[in-house]
Amino acid sequence: MAAGEYVSVxxxxxxxxxxxxxxxxxxxxxxxxxxxxxxxxxxxxGLEVELARQVAAQFQRHDALAAHARDELGIDHNSLPSHCRRQ
Ligand SMILES: [Zn+2]
Structure with a gap:
């Protein structure tokens, strides 16, 4: 499929x-x-550096992709089909 077609759909x-x-x-x-x-x-x-480090580390251990999707990309991970969630 050509790139243009992909974008349009x-x-x-x-x-x-x-x-x-x-x-x-x-x-x-x-x-x-x-x-x-x-x-x-x-x-x-607004978190202090040390707290931010701990929170980031815990989220990354728990479900890294979900944390990045939510907080970095602004995507609600749970709204996606299940096959897209855990890699
Ligand atoms: Zn990221």
Missing amino acids: SSQRDSERADLRIEARELAANPDEELHELQDIYTQR
Whole structure:
């Protein structure tokens, strides 16, 4: 399928799924960098650095992709079909 066709038929959900796939790859390739990213998001939202580090680490251990989807991408992970959730 040509790229143009794909874009024309893609819904917001398709782009969210694509974002999640990219995020999952980044998490697998650079877990430390991704942890920092999450920590920065939480400090920007008002948490102290040390607390942000702990929260980021716990979320990343619990379900890294869900945490990044929610807090980095603004995607409600649970609204996606189950086959898109855990990688
Ligand atoms: Zn991320």
